[in-house]
Amino acid sequence: MSKVPYKIYLEEDEMPKAYQNLRAYMSEKPEPMLNPATLKPVTKEDMQAVFCDACIDQEFNVTDKFIEIPQPVFDFYKMYRPSPLVRAYNLEKLLDTPAEIYYKFEGTNTSGSHKLNSAVPQVYYAKQQGLTKLTTETGAGQWGTALSMASGFFGIDSTVYMVKVSSQQKPHRKAVMETYGTNVIPSPSETTEVGRAINEKYPGTGGSLGCAISEAVEVAVNTPNCRYVLGSVLDHVLLHQSIIGLESKIALDKYGITPDVVIGCVGGGSNFGGLISPFMAERLEGKNNIEFIAVEPASCPTLTRGKYAYDFGDIGKVTPLMKMYTLGSGFMPSPNHAGGLRYHGMNSTISKLYHDGYIKAVSYEQTKVFEAAKEFARVEGYLPAPESSHAIRAAIDEALKCRETGEKKKILFGLTGTGYFDLAGYQKFNSGELGDYIPTDEELETGFATLPQV
Numbered sequence: 001m002s003k004v005p006y007k008i009y010l011e012e013d014e015m016p017k018a019y020q021n022l023r024a025y026m027s028e029k030p031e032p033m034l035n036p037a038t039l040k041p042v043t044k045e046d047m048q049a050v051f052c053d054a055c056i057d058q059e060f061n062v063t064d065k066f067i068e069i070p071q072p073v074f075d076f077y078k079m080y081r082p083s084p085l086v087r088a089y090n091l092e093k094l095l096d097t098p099a100e101i102y103y104k105f106e107g108t109n110t111s112g113s114h115k116l117n118s119a120v121p122q123v124y125y126a127k128q129q130g131l132t133k134l135t136t137e138t139g140a141g142q143w144g145t146a147l148s149m150a151s152g153f154f155g156i157d158s159t160v161y162m163v164k165v166s167s168q169q170k171p172h173r174k175a176v177m178e179t180y181g182t183n184v185i186p187s188p189s190e191t192t193e194v195g196r197a198i199n200e201k202y203p204g205t206g207g208s209l210g211c212a213i214s215e216a217v218e219v220a221v222n223t224p225n226c227r228y229v230l231g232s233v234l235d236h237v238l239l240h241q242s243i244i245g246l247e248s249k250i251a252l253d254k255y256g257i258t259p260d261v262v263i264g265c266v267g268g269g270s271n272f273g274g275l276i277s278p279f280m281a282e283r284l285e286g287k288n289n290i291e292f293i294a295v296e297p298a299s300c301p302t303l304t305r306g307k308y309a310y311d312f313g314d315i316g317k318v319t320p321l322m323k324m325y326t327l328g329s330g331f332m333p334s335p336n337h338a339g340g341l342r343y344h345g346m347n348s349t350i351s352k353l354y355h356d357g358y359i360k361a362v363s364y365e366q367t368k369v370f371e372a373a374k375e376f377a378r379v380e381g382y383l384p385a386p387e388s389s390h391a392i393r394a395a396i397d398e399a400l401k402c403r404e405t406g407e408k409k410k411i412l413f414g415l416t417g418t419g420y421f422d423l424a425g426y427q428k429f430n431s432g433e434l435g436d437y438i439p440t441d442e443e444l445e446t447g448f449a450t451l452p453q454v
């Protein structure tokens, strides 16, 4: 076998032609979503006022292992995919570890993260259905930017509710989205009922993803020919993100490499779910014994300290109930610098796999995460997003363990995005102003108290 190059490239014709549906491999499926009014499983019809039809079909599909990528979506992907799969030789050297470290970098497109992988099919399906408008929320701004790129390309109007604290930290995100033709509104806003109510209840709040979701959904259901799109949490988003894992596996297979550990950061679970997809599918088929590690911020510890319960996806309680690890939809995370990981819940498939012991979870404080980001940037070149740096932190710690034990583990992690829009966070870290915040048990209890009785 030839030496693994610094970057493993794929040809266009080696790219995956279909998404992989992880749920089709699970003998025990995740629990169904429930209608909060009836506590009966949600039907496709229940969701049609909110989501576009093709995404709903995918959301309910737990049997097809592969779902074809439409040609126009594939053609868009070719503009920025395949994404680089890098052997982190320089990081290995820095850490003096016998471990092999690989990462899949999703930050090469203008939106700066993996979110574009799902924005493209979602906008395409909406266009196919004859819809003319889309609404969504954005936390750190990556999803909003991804949606603006896709909607600009396919020619559909879009409105993005951006979590207020993020819009203040990252004013340039707004400029990018507006360039692609999107209408950007800081949330909580005065443009919706739920936004006005939150502003009254929590004056001066920096907002949260849960709140911005409520606003975007409220507008979607009250506007003709308009639907809501979501950049994480739901299973159709994980499905689209499987392209990350599929490309990674094709690249690694070229050199006969099977990872021992696969690591990803988790906000709503989409990049992690997508990255692990082909590896977890084989694990479920009994073909490997890979360790899967989900990494979250200590300030928003959904898997490590949350409850496995039915909960709403948003603070306004307009979504169906999902069985997931959650801190309670009323949980208000402290404004840390990994905006994309500040979500109270977790995708239900990831939650189920975690509950059943297939996935481990760890959490880190943000200063530890920025330390890892800085080490990584200096030897590997890329300036990582703070979200992605959670995975870097965990990968470094795994590699350091190997230095102790002498194990030659192969570590694959997802580098989900670039840090170019997170310079306020880096500035604070560099000047020593960045603090850590870990919620107390009492604070978590106030979030759990908002869980619905099911």
Ligand SMILES: *Cc1c(COP(=O)(O)O)cnc(C)c1O
Residues within 6 Å of the ligand: 112, 113, 114, 115, 140, 142, 143, 231, 232, 233, 265, 266, 267, 268, 269, 270, 271, 272, 340, 341, 385, 387, 388, 416, 417, 418
């Ligand atoms: C949104 C985002 C995340 C977290 O979202 P998931 O759905 O959990 O993948 C992680 N990294 C970056 C760069 C993001 O933009």
